Amino acid sequence: MSFQERKSIVSLISSILIIIIYSAYVYFTDISGKINLADDLYFWAKIILIFFPVMIVAKILIHIAFYIVSHFTSDEKLPDFEDELDKLIEMKAARNSHYFFMLSFIFSISTIVMGFTPMAMFLCFALTISGACIINDISQIYLYKRGF
């Protein structure tokens, strides 16, 4: 398995772990025991907004750790730049991720029109962001394996 494939797999696993850990943290510290959260726009917006920096910082730290571990454990020369294949795969993965994001975003907005509470919309937002991250990583793994 190449370094790029391993990097994409680590990215996928880290995305899933960050989502699970953040969701569990929010549930046990902020949501647990509280009532009337269904219409609390401030609370849900704050939860979503905090998620972005948490995801970015955690992913950067995990990638640094992955590079350090790979440097000491792998005999393969680690690439220190992205070539045309990497950029092409990155763009195609981002395209897939954006398609999913657009459709899910429309669905999230539709929940309000269908009469659901703002909580349902924000939960759909959270699933949209998480799903887009996961689809981006899965697309990269698939494209590195299959080639084009």
Added chain:
Amino acid sequence: MGKNHLSNNIRRLRFDNDEMTQQELADKAKVTRQTIVAIEKGKYSPSLELAFRIAHVFNTPLEEVFSYNLEEDSDKK
């Protein structure tokens, strides 16, 4: 996605050039080893610029490194 009609002789050319490794070729062509692996296996058709760079590394004309299978293309029509 269409079938890749581009074939290459990179494996043979590497062998003829003092058994050059994929990493050495990648370094000279300024790409990662993964890209050379993908091109050799026919999983990726390189850009024109990269194709010329690879041909330049082997000091051969482009058509000796890459060839396009016109027959397969015309079979589809």
